[in-house]
Structure formats: structure tokens, C-alpha cells
Amino acid sequence: GEQVEQLPSILRVQEGSSASINCTYENSASNYFPWYKQEPGENPKLIIDIRSNMERKQTQGLIVLLDKKAKRFSLHITDTQPGDSAMYFCAVTNTGKLTFGDGTVLTVKP
Amino acid sequence: DMKVTQMPRYLIKRMGENVLLECGQDMSHETMYWYRQDPGLGLQLIYISYDVDSNSEGDIPKGYRVSRKKREHFSLILDSAKTNQTSVYFCASSPDRVGVFFGKGTRLTVV
Numbered sequence: 001g002e003q004v005e006q007l008p009s010i011l012r013v014q015e016g017s018s019a020s021i022n023c024t025y026e027n028s029a030s031n032y033f034p035w036y037k038q039e040p041g042e043n044p045k046l047i048i049d050i051r052s053n054m055e056r057k058q059t060q061g062l063i064v065l066l067d068k069k070a071k072r073f074s075l076h077i078t079d080t081q082p083g084d085s086a087m088y089f090c091a092v093t094n095t096g097k098l099t100f101g102d103g104t105v106l107t108v109k110p
Numbered sequence: 111d112m113k114v115t116q117m118p119r120y121l122i123k124r125m126g127e128n129v130l131l132e133c134g135q136d137m138s139h140e141t142m143y144w145y146r147q148d149p150g151l152g153l154q155l156i157y158i159s160y161d162v163d164s165n166s167e168g169d170i171p172k173g174y175r176v177s178r179k180k181r182e183h184f185s186l187i188l189d190s191a192k193t194n195q196t197s198v199y200f201c202a203s204s205p206d207r208v209g210v211f212f213g214k215g216t217r218l219t220v221v
Contacts, residue, residue, distance in 0.1 A: 006152075032208045034209075034210070042214070044153070044212050045212070046210070046211075049208075089152055098143070098155070098210055099155070100152040100154075102151055103150070103151065
């Protein structure tokens with residue numbers, strides 16, 4: 001099946017700075033790349049996604065970049081706030097099977 | 111408001127007992143999923159269901175089976191639970207096999 005590598009596994013940043021998480025995948029047929037945020041004890045919630053026909057997408061302080069040639073995509077959180085502290089997962093899908101990275105624990109220090 | 115409902119939310123079972131986890135969705139989504147999540151780790155796909163009685167193994171199906179007799183219900187069954195099946199189990203559904211909506215999870219402890 002698909003393999004997704006997500007780095008870093010732990011990320012600590014200062015409030016107001018930006019945070020970046022990177023994911024790589026193996027199957028060039030993958031066509032949808034969502035990002036999920038999961039707070040402790042909660043379910044993962046979709047925060048932003050990008051399809052394979054796009055290279056960049058931005059919404060409310062979140063930017064996703066997709067490099068299909070390199071099979072790499074990334075999440076950038078600008079102007080981080082303490083409320084952004086959570087676990088973040090990238091995922092990859094084709095044919096409906098969603099494969100997740102192992103997650104990044106983001107801590108935003110006040 | 112789209113909703114995926116999981117029951118029960120917390121469950122403690124003894125090793126060797128049978129376990130039934132239930133999931134419902136009120137959105138008429140065709141595709142439903144069962145994932146498990148272990149502490150500090152990502153979500154691993156157990157089974158995917160494309161519609162009633164159309165189920166497919168995910169990445170870690172061993173020790174589990176599923177049942178989908180109605181589009182809105184998808185059950186995960188553990189026959190003779192093992193301690194290494196202690197985990198948080200998430201059900202999810204999707205209208206288009208792209209956007210996926212998760213339930214709140216069931217925290218299963220096998221002692």
C-alpha cells in the first residue's frame with residue numbers, strides 16, 4: 001500500500017512565528033492530500049486540503065504546497081498562536097483509501 | 111450538521127471476549143472506514159466499506175471483521191479480543207472517497 005512519511009514528529013515554535021510540516025508519498029497516482037488537526041482526546045478534523053491539479057492553496061493562515069514531481073507536500077502555519085498547538089496529520093489518497101502520516105506534535109510557546 | 115456517531119465511547123473488555131463497536135452516519139455516505147490510533151501514532155486503516163456488503167481489507171485487518179447491512183451503519187467486530195487491540199478506534203465516512211469525516215472515537219481497553 002501507500003507509504004507516507006511525515007516530518008518532523010515534534011515541532012516547537014514561538015508564538016507569532018511560522019511552522020512547517022513536510023510529507024512525502026510513494027504512489028504517483030495519489031490525487032488528494034488533506035491535512036488534519038487533532039486535539040487531545042478529540043477526533044481528527046480536516047483543516048485544509050489540496051488536489052493534484054493544484055500546486056498551492058491558502059486559507060486562514062494555512063498554506064499547503066504540493067510538488068508532484070518530488071511527491072512531496074507541506075503545511076505552513078503562519079503567525080502561530082497557542083491555539084494551534086495540536087497533533088497534525090497529513091494524508092494521501094487515491095481510490096478512496098486514505099493513508100496517514102505518523103503525525104507532528106506542534107507546540108506553540110507563548 | 112454532518113455527524114458520525116460512535117458507540118460506545120469507552121469500553122473495557124477481558125481478553126478473549128467478543129467486542130462490537132458500532133458506527134452510524136446520517137449523511138447517506140457510501141464509503142465508511144474503521145481506523146485505529148495508538149498513543150502518539152497515526153491512524154491505521156482496518157477496513158473500508160464502499161457500500162452495503164461491499165467491504166475491503168485495509169492495512170491491518172487481522173483480528174477484526176466488519177459488517178455493513180445498512181448504508182448508515184458500519185460495525186467493527188473483534189472475535190476474542192487481545193490485549194494488543196487496546197486502542198482508540200475511529201469510524202469515518204466519506205461522500206466521495208475524498209473528504210473524510212471522523213466520529214469521536216471509541217477508547218477500547220482489553221485487560
